[in-house]
Amino acid sequence: MAEAASLGTPKEEFLASVRQALGRAAVPPQPPYPALAEGLDVLESQTAAMRQRNAAQARELLHELAATAQLRGWQVYRAARADDAVEHVVAVAKSLGVRRAVRSDHDVFNALPVHAALQKLGLTVTPVVRDQQNSREALRQEIAQAELGMTGADYAVAETGSVVVLPCRGLSRLVSLVPPVHLAVVRPQNVVATLDDVLLLRRLEYYKHGGDMGSYLNFITGPSRTADIEQTLVVGVHGPREVHLVLLDYDTSSPLVGEA
Amino acid sequence: MAEIKTKDFQAASRRSIQDPQLRRALQRVGAGFDGARRENIAEVTPQVWEAWREQARRIKVHTLEHLDYYLELLDQRVTQAGGQMHYAKDAAQANAIVAQLARSRGVRIATKSKSMVSEELGLNHVLEEAGVEVYETDLGEYIIQLAGETPSHLVAPALHKTKEQVAQLLSQKLGVPLTDDIETMAAVARNALREKFLQSDLGISGANFLVAETGTLVIFTNEGNGRLCTSAPRMHIGITGMEKVIPSLQDLAVFMRLLPRSATGQRLTSYVTLVTGPRRADDEDGPEEFHLVIVDNGRSRLLADPELREALYCIRCGACLNICPVYQKVGGHAYGWVYPGPIGAVITPVLVGLGQAKDLPFASSLCGACREACPIKINLPRMLLHLRHKLAESPNADEKSSSPAETAAAHGYAGLMGRPKLLAAARGLGRLAQMPFVRDGKIPHIPLPPLSGWTKTKDLPALPPRSFRDIWDQELSRLPDKQD
Numbered sequence: 001m002a003e004a005a006s007l008g009t010p011k012e013e014f015l016a017s018v019r020q021a022l023g024r025a026a027v028p029p030q031p032p033y034p035a036l037a038e039g040l041d042v043l044e045s046q047t048a049a050m051r052q053r054n055a056a057q058a059r060e061l062l063h064e065l066a067a068t069a070q071l072r073g074w075q076v077y078r079a080a081r082a083d084d085a086v087e088h089v090v091a092v093a094k095s096l097g098v099r100r101a102v103r104s105d106h107d108v109f110n111a112l113p114v115h116a117a118l119q120k121l122g123l124t125v126t127p128v129v130r131d132q133q134n135s136r137e138a139l140r141q142e143i144a145q146a147e148l149g150m151t152g153a154d155y156a157v158a159e160t161g162s163v164v165v166l167p168c169r170g171l172s173r174l175v176s177l178v179p180p181v182h183l184a185v186v187r188p189q190n191v192v193a194t195l196d197d198v199l200l201l202r203r204l205e206y207y208k209h210g211g212d213m214g215s216y217l218n219f220i221t222g223p224s225r226t227a228d229i230e231q232t233l234v235v236g237v238h239g240p241r242e243v244h245l246v247l248l249d250y251d252t253s254s255p256l257v258g259e260a
Numbered sequence: 261m262a263e264i265k266t267k268d269f270q271a272a273s274r275r276s277i278q279d280p281q282l283r284r285a286l287q288r289v290g291a292g293f294d295g296a297r298r299e300n301i302a303e304v305t306p307q308v309w310e311a312w313r314e315q316a317r318r319i320k321v322h323t324l325e326h327l328d329y330y331l332e333l334l335d336q337r338v339t340q341a342g343g344q345m346h347y348a349k350d351a352a353q354a355n356a357i358v359a360q361l362a363r364s365r366g367v368r369i370a371t372k373s374k375s376m377v378s379e380e381l382g383l384n385h386v387l388e389e390a391g392v393e394v395y396e397t398d399l400g401e402y403i404i405q406l407a408g409e410t411p412s413h414l415v416a417p418a419l420h421k422t423k424e425q426v427a428q429l430l431s432q433k434l435g436v437p438l439t440d441d442i443e444t445m446a447a448v449a450r451n452a453l454r455e456k457f458l459q460s461d462l463g464i465s466g467a468n469f470l471v472a473e474t475g476t477l478v479i480f481t482n483e484g485n486g487r488l489c490t491s492a493p494r495m496h497i498g499i500t501g502m503e504k505v506i507p508s509l510q511d512l513a514v515f516m517r518l519l520p521r522s523a524t525g526q527r528l529t530s531y532v533t534l535v536t537g538p539r540r541a542d543d544e545d546g547p548e549e550f551h552l553v554i555v556d557n558g559r560s561r562l563l564a565d566p567e568l569r570e571a572l573y574c575i576r577c578g579a580c581l582n583i584c585p586v587y588q589k590v591g592g593h594a595y596g597w598v599y600p601g602p603i604g605a606v607i608t609p610v611l612v613g614l615g616q617a618k619d620l621p622f623a624s625s626l627c628g629a630c631r632e633a634c635p636i637k638i639n640l641p642r643m644l645l646h647l648r649h650k651l652a653e654s655p656n657a658d659e660k661s662s663s664p665a666e667t668a669a670a671h672g673y674a675g676l677m678g679r680p681k682l683l684a685a686a687r688g689l690g691r692l693a694q695m696p697f698v699r700d701g702k703i704p705h706i707p708l709p710p711l712s713g714w715t716k717t718k719d720l721p722a723l724p725p726r727s728f729r730d731i732w733d734q735e736l737s738r739l740p741d742k743q744d
Contacts, residue, residue, distance in 0.1 A: 007346045007357040011335060014347035018328045021564035036473055036508055128544055160528040169542035173491040177484055195513040203509050206474055211340055213474050215539050215546050219532040224484040226446060228400035228416055230423050231292040234446040237399055239484025
């Protein structure tokens with residue numbers, strides 16, 4: 001188990017040297033930042049205003065997301081119906097010759113029978129959820145072999161064309177990263193306008209849940225890329241070379257950014 | 261700490277300028293990075309861009325003024341999330357912390373995502389001595405690790421290498437066939453490193469930002485190696501300078517807008533990853549332990565000097581390198597330490613010692629392009645001048661930048677410029693003295709050392725028959741005021 005002790009210079013000594021450098025060695029630090037003292041009620045009212053703003057421009061946000069995401073390298077598909085979305089996923093898997101796929105346990109897959117459709121096609125589809133049969137290590141091996149990783153999206157950001165995934169139970173960090181192709185299914189209620197919107201929602205969650213925002217949060221914006229050799233762009237270095245965004249255009253049942 | 265070769269700046273610059281392959285590589289910096297930056301910034305209005313820069317600067321000014329408070333808050337929140345903070349006052353201590361963590365957990369293989377601070381510390385070397393195999397996983401860093409070199413750019417560490425050199429290196433070190441296809445080279449690195457990721461016991465990352473409010477480490481990457489380093493191994497150690505803290509999660513948005521645009525001309529990097537503590541009990545994967553090492557290593561000297569504190573606002577985007585006429589000619593290695601370009605010329609002398617890096621503050625034409633390009637509006641030319649002043653006035657012989665003769669000449673010049681009558685007399689004398697040397701209004705060569713240095717690589721303009729002051733007195737001051 002981890003040793004609880006801090007190594008190196010003791011905290012108090014280090015902070016004292018910082019205070020010394022700041023020229024107020026004797027003055028203890030004061031809480032200086034009003035935004036950090038904002039109560040839950042302030043964050044809640046900010047969030048309500050944000051939701052209202054986004055709901056008023058819901059259709060525009062979807063268009064903006066589709067356009068920006070495309071520019072950032074996502075292959076965007078706007079599904080008109082559920083069976084349309086499923087057919088598209090099947091077509092992508094077929095065209096890539098995928099035999100093994102993994103998927104996260106996002107609840108978007110409950111309403112979208114992608115899993116069954118791919119299995120019917122003869123693919124092995126593994127939901128990455130630990131249980132008696134599937135240890136962490138076994139799932140990791142499965143992800144390493146998969147040719148397609150499918151996830152939902154906790155948020156999608158119109159400003160940047162980003163998909164945000166929050167790994168937790170049933171949501172591996174590796175499904176959207178290790179397979180060479182990542183496919184993200186986005187519901188309109190998860191679309192927000194700006195980066196500020198996502199960060200505000202996370203702050204709200206943080207304070208609502210007694211100061212835990214989960215171990216991980218990823219903004220994914222297009223495929224893995226590098227330009228480290230002669231500034232020439234290459235996609236698919238350590239992450240996926242191909243990324244698909246399936247936008248469930250038809251799904252307007254919930255308000256924009258439903259309760260996260 | 262990384263080897264310091266800053267005293268060699270002049271000789272190294274000469275070598276760089278004569279290296280045709282390096283010149284070719286450096287030409288891409290201006291056209292590539294800086295071109296992309298300008299294009300991307302043009303997508304928003306100048307007013308918006310300016311407002312973002314102001315906001316980001318305000319956040320940095322505020323955070324550093326209250327750095328003790330925010331480090332304390334960060335510590336509290338990292339601990340609350342199940343992580344552990346460590347503090348290192350210098351490079352030796354930082355390296356010892358990481359080595360001890362590695363040893364006590366039986367680490368055999370470590371994978372690293374790009375971290376300039378770890379380059380500064382010379383961490384890889386120390387870990388290797390402790391028996392750990394260390395793999396850099398950013399493609400550029402991997403290339404220079406294979407070559408046994410150091411980064412030459414903050415964002416693109418292997419910028420100085422041509423694809424032919426990379427192909428040769430991969431072939432020599434990994435036994436793969438030579439290729440001229442860059443995509444194939446990237447695939448070679450991917451395959452070699454994929455295996456290491458799955459075997460690795462320790463992932464090491466830097467941090468672009470640390471969010472005090474939530475105890476979160478933020479990294480911006482394009483390749484995905486940063487995500488792998490922070491997800492696959494059983495332990496994650498983040499290591500970074502103490503100036504990287506920002507107060508609130510909300511403050512991150514503006515930096516997400518500024519950093520990728522300024523660094524690579526992207527609206528956003530492929531990945532922005534926020535790590536808060538180790539994996540929770542329910543998580544499917546992620547490290548079991550999270551450690552955060554906060555490094556001073558000379559930064560408190562920048563913090564303590566009001567003239568230099570703003571150097572700590574730097575977010576390491578590299579925009580000042582890409583636009584600097586000096587960097588574009590001499591490249592990163594000539595600067596002799598980890599941080600090149602205008603920002604390197606400011607922070608290196610303070611971090612390694614003024615006497616070690618006397619030439620760096622002079623490696624600038626003070627054209628001000630760096631300040632204009634900087635997303636945090638850091639006044640680099642002002643700080644370069646401040647350091648020149650310190651060097652010129654230093655009572656310490658190791659630091660003194662000028663010879664007694666130069667100092668006397670400078671004082672003489674200052675005295676002359678402050679006395680108009682004396683200056684006019686000197687100009688008259690000068691016009692007479694220059695006569696034997698003037699050719700077509702220029703002085704191509706002064707035969708008298710040390711003054712001959714002036715004309716070694718350029719012509720000196722001759723003093724004109726009439727000075728501006730003469731023209732002003734005789735004609736311009738008598739013109740009637742223009743009416744609008």
